[in-house]
Amino acid sequence: MTHDNGFDAEQVTRLRAEAREIVARYPQPRSALLPLLHLMQAEDGYVSPTGIAFCADELGLTTAEVSAVATFYTQYKRHPNGEYTVGVCTNTLCAVMGGDAIWDGLSEHLGVGHDETTDDGKVTLERIECNAACDYAPVVMVNWEFFDNQTPDSARATVDQLRAGEPVAPTRGADSVCTFKQMSRVLAGFSDGRADEGIGAGVATQRGTVLAKERGWAAPAFPADDAAPVTTAPAATATAAGATPVTGGEQSSAERPVTTPADASATTQTSTSKES
Ligand code: FES
Numbered sequence: 001m002t003h004d005n006g007f008d009a010e011q012v013t014r015l016r017a018e019a020r021e022i023v024a025r026y027p028q029p030r031s032a033l034l035p036l037l038h039l040m041q042a043e044d045g046y047v048s049p050t051g052i053a054f055c056a057d058e059l060g061l062t063t064a065e066v067s068a069v070a071t072f073y074t075q076y077k078r079h080p081n082g083e084y085t086v087g088v089c090t091n092t093l094c095a096v097m098g099g100d101a102i103w104d105g106l107s108e109h110l111g112v113g114h115d116e117t118t119d120d121g122k123v124t125l126e127r128i129e130c131n132a133a134c135d136y137a138p139v140v141m142v143n144w145e146f147f148d149n150q151t152p153d154s155a156r157a158t159v160d161q162l163r164a165g166e167p168v169a170p171t172r173g174a175d176s177v178c179t180f181k182q183m184s185r186v187l188a189g190f191s192d193g194r195a196d197e198g199i200g201a202g203v204a205t206q207r208g209t210v211l212a213k214e215r216g217w218a219a220p221a222f223p224a225d226d227a228a229p230v231t232t233a234p235a236a237t238a239t240a241a242g243a244t245p246v247t248g249g250e251q252s253s254a255e256r257p258v259t260t261p262a263d264a265s266a267t268t269q270t271s272t273s274k275e276s
Pocket residue numbers: 089090091092093094095129130131132133134137138139
C-alpha cells in the first residue's frame with residue numbers, strides 16, 4: 001500500500017534516492033529503518049506522520065510497525081524538536097557531581113521541562129542517561145557533542161549563546177555544534193566530513209592507560225584452567241597463560257569454542273556468578 005504522504009515532488013525524488021542508498025547497505029530493506037528515521041528527522045526536524053508514511057512505503061512496512069520503532073527510541077522525536085537538543089546527564093555520577101543542579105538551573109532559566117522546547121524553537125531540554133563520559137562529569141550534550149565538567153553557570157552561558165545564534169564549540173570533539181537536522185543527517189549515514197575534528201578521548205579518559213604504561217603495569221596472566229576441556233579446538237589451545245591473546249583463544253570472547261563445563265552449562269554459570 002502506498003500512502004499519500006505530505007512531501008512534495010522534489011522532496012520525494014530526493015529522499016527516495018537517499019533512502020535507496022541507505023537500504024542498499026543492508027541485506028534486508030527493513031534493517032534500514034533506524035537510519036531512515038534519522039533521515040526523516042533531517043528533513044522535518046522530527047519524525048512526522050509524513051516521515052512515518054514515507055518509511056513504511058520505502059521499506060514495505062505498515063505505518064504501525066514504523067511507529068512502534070519510532071516511539072521506542074528516545075532519539076526519535078514525535079513532535080517538532082528545537083534546533084539544539086541540550087541534554088543534561090542526570091545519571092548517578094553526573095548527578096552527584098552537579099548534574100542535578102545543572103538541570104534545575106537550566107530548566108528554570110529556559111522555562112521548560114524535559115523534552116520541551118523554548119518558545120523561539122532553539123532549545124529542546126532533556127534529561128539524559130549516561131553518555132560514557134563519566135570521567136568528565138558532570139556532562140552536558142548539545143546535539144550529542146560533549147560539554148565536559150560543566151557547572152550551572154557554564155551550561156546557562158552555552159544555551160544563551162545558542163539562542164543568540166552565536167557559534168558554540170564543544171569542549172572536545174567537533175570544532176563546532178551543528179543543528180539538529182544536520183546531526184540527524186549524519187546519523188542517517190551521510191558523512192559531513194567532520195568525524196576527525198578535535199580529540200575524542202581526552203586526558204582524563206586516557207589517564208589509566210598512561211599510568212599503566214609509565215609504571216609498567218600489565219593485566220595479570222590468566223590462571224591455568226584445571227577443568228577438563230569439553231572440546232579441543234586449535235583456537236582454544238592457542239593461548240598459553242601470559243601469552244599474547246589471539247582471536248578465539250582463552251583470553252578472547254570472539255568466536256571462542258566451548259572449552260570448559262561452565263561454558264556449556266547455564267546451571268554452572270548461574271551458580272558460579274552467585275558465588276562470586
Ligand atoms: S553518568 Fe553522566 S556521563 Fe556517565
